[in-house]
Amino acid sequence: MLVVAMPDVCAGEMGPGVLVHGGAGDVDPARRSDHVDGCREAARAGFAVLRSGGSALDAAQAAARVLEDLPMFNAGTGAALTEEGTVEHDAALMEGTTLRAGGVAAVRGFKNPVDLARAVLEDGRHVLLVGDGAARFARAHSFEAVDEASLVTARAREALAKVLSGRGATGWAGGTIGAVARDGRGGVAAATSTGGTVGKRLGRVGDSPILGAGTLADDRACAVSATGDGEGILKVGLARVVALALERGEVAESVLVSALERMRERTGATGGLIVFTPAGRFAAARSTATMSWAVAGERGQDAGI
Numbered sequence: 270m271l272v273v274a275m276p277d278v279c280a281g282e283m284g285p286g287v288l289v290h291g292g293a294g295d296v297d298p299a300r301r302s303d304h305v306d307g308c309r310e311a312a313r314a315g316f317a318v319l320r321s322g323g324s325a326l327d328a329a330q331a332a333a334r335v336l337e338d339l340p341m342f343n344a345g346t347g348a349a350l351t352e353e354g355t356v357e358h359d360a361a362l363m364e365g366t367t368l369r370a371g372g373v374a375a376v377r378g379f380k381n382p383v384d385l386a387r388a389v390l391e392d393g394r395h396v397l398l399v400g401d402g403a404a405r406f407a408r409a410h411s412f413e414a415v416d417e418a419s420l421v422t423a424r425a426r427e428a429l430a431k432v433l434s435g436r437g438a439t440g441w442a443g444g445t446i447g448a449v450a451r452d453g454r455g456g457v458a459a460a461t462s463t464g465g466t467v468g469k470r471l472g473r474v475g476d477s478p479i480l481g482a483g484t485l486a487d488d489r490a491c492a493v494s495a496t497g498d499g500e501g502i503l504k505v506g507l508a509r510v511v512a513l514a515l516e517r518g519e520v521a522e523s524v525l526v527s528a529l530e531r532m533r534e535r536t537g538a539t540g541g542l543i544v545f546t547p548a549g550r551f552a553a554a555r556s557t558a559t560m561s562w563a564v565a566g567e568r569g570q571d572a573g574i
């Protein structure tokens with residue numbers, strides 16, 4: 270099932286399945302196995318949805334929700350904090366068969382932003398809602414707001430303190446999450462969710478909720494979720510670069526490696542990518558020290574970092 274397995278790229282054939290990432294970055298060696306286990310749990314949860322007849326979209330959403338709820342990742346609970354110590358979530362979800370898509374950005378006070386993204390997608394009128402408008406939409410769609418303190422972990426507070434005191438590099442946190450899925454009909458879907466960068470300005474929106482940058486699904490090409498330096502990913506339109514190359518028939522894992530190289534050359538940014546094609550090939554690649562990932566599907570399971 271796994272045909273390429275090198276430290277910075279892996280790929281295989283899966284048929285129906287779910288592939289997730291737990292963010293590009295440089296996770297402390299002591300915490301790496303937890304990140305891999307979290308990804309495993311999410312990929313399995315996503316695949317369980319496919320097995321019970323759910324679509325690729327349902328599966329990507331379910332896997333992303335599991336990762337949002339695990340406080341070790343920079344999404345949902347445990348998300349990176351803004352320079353004011355608040356939580357502003359970004360998330361997006363897209364279906365490759367219909368190109369239906371939904372996203373929220375800089376939204377405050379909800380536990381599972383990927384579910385908000387799904388509601389935006391189902392509503393169908395707009396693709397992306399931000400800030401107060403997104404929160405108002407969520408309340409109108411019966412999402413319960415939570416106390417922001419319940420989303421903030423001690424680790425997120427420490428990371429912010431480091432950045433504010435100049436002891437930590439300002440920039441992306443690692444731990445953003447993403448999921449790509451392929452269902453039995455060859456439909457693909459992608460989800461990405463994040464707290465963004467540590468100490469970001471209020472209102473900063475990264476690549477994750479922007480279609481063609483951090484998230485994209487199109488049955489003519491693939492489902493893709495990106496992670497890494499969001500400003501760089503936005504500048505090169507990383508997910509679109511990957512999708513266009515796959516639509517031309519290029520090989521998934523080579524496409525990921527060259528898209529990351531191109532981003533580094535043009536912007537200095539590093540990151541990671543996961544992809545699932547309608548034909549059932551999956552691949553993951555990174556230009557960072559780590560990116561936890563896991564795949565679960567009809568042909569088995571695997572995981573790494």
Ligand code: ASP
Pocket residue numbers: 292293343441442443444445463464465466474475476477483495496497498499500502
């Ligand atoms: N890409 C995310 C952002 O810039 C951060 C990450 O992937 O860790 O918001």
